[in-house]
Amino acid sequence: MYLKTLHLRQFRNYQDQKIEFTAPKTILVGNNAQGKSNFLEAVELLATLRSHRLARDHDLIRDGDAIAQINATLERALGISDLTLTLHRHARRSVAINSEIVRRQMDFLGVLNAVEFSSLDLELVRGSPENRRNWLDTLLIQLEPVYAHILQQYNQVLRQRNAFLKKSQESGVRSQESQLSIWDAQLVTAGTRLIIRRDRAIQRLAPIAAGWHASISGSTEVLQIQYAPNVPLAKNHAEEVQQAFLGKIQQRTASELHRSTTLVGPHRDEVKLSINQKPARQYGSQGQQRTLVLALKLAELQLIEEVINESPLLLLDDVLAELDPFRQNQLLDAIQERFQTLITTTHLGAFDSQWLKSSQILYVRTGKIIN
Incomplete structure (x- = not known):
């Protein structure tokens, strides 16, 4: 796939900016806080309807405006598809494809696929399970757009169930538990669908990431990725997962009512990341953690490419500065002409002359982009 144009109106610090992409690689150069990351965020929103900034x-929406729009x-x-997201x-x-409003947002997902890699991604290793x-x-939203709907359903039931638990002190325990069983059934149904899809995705991703990690580390380290669900998987059969889920939630009813x-x-799952069988979060050096995240991102690209039979876009948000020269070369060599890539940087020193010759170079200054 190839992103031909991107048009931002009142988005973040952009008033009205349209860019036509003329090369497989586009480098956006500028000082910090000029709008480089905002530009990539717009592409990410079109791909996933989510922002890694969780905004x-x-x-x-630009200060003082009521509406923002991203068009690509x-x-x-x-x-060729024309995509529009209006905030x-x-x-x-609202979202539209070829000027037609799409009522179900999951039908908008999967048209544009992109993998974002930013300095914030180091929190994948260091940060919380969330x-x-x-x-x-x-x-998963990119691998299976229906997953967005399932996740939304689960989160809605979870909010309603938590709201009921908070009000539960006002009624008798017998009444509480009777009504709670209704929420239990809905939570188990939606949650089981999430668990099975998460497990399936990790099973596919883990060997790909391990391969990339071995390549980058010179086969001196072994990466292990393990899905650790809060509910036992029980051989990945939906009925068995549901039974295990329901059994565990019934065991914790008294604690839930109390708390x-x-x-x-x-919502309490974990993904365990280990290097040479040691938790990367606790024992990994900064270099090892960066290698791990780089392997994860390359694995994401490869897995999405395998599933959709096209190369997704790659969005690199000021990550080259976070990588040493060897890891930079590993990343840039992996990209080559395989993925359309949008890169932000404060300077061009990390790129060799061949890369610069084959790239479109744009300069970003206070929400304006110039050639």
């Missing part, structure tokens, strides 16, 4: 819609022209094997300060966002769950969910929150479910 709310009104934070994405995308060329794929099946033809409203006081209303729900970081790793968000990363896995974003990947007024849901203690069981995929």
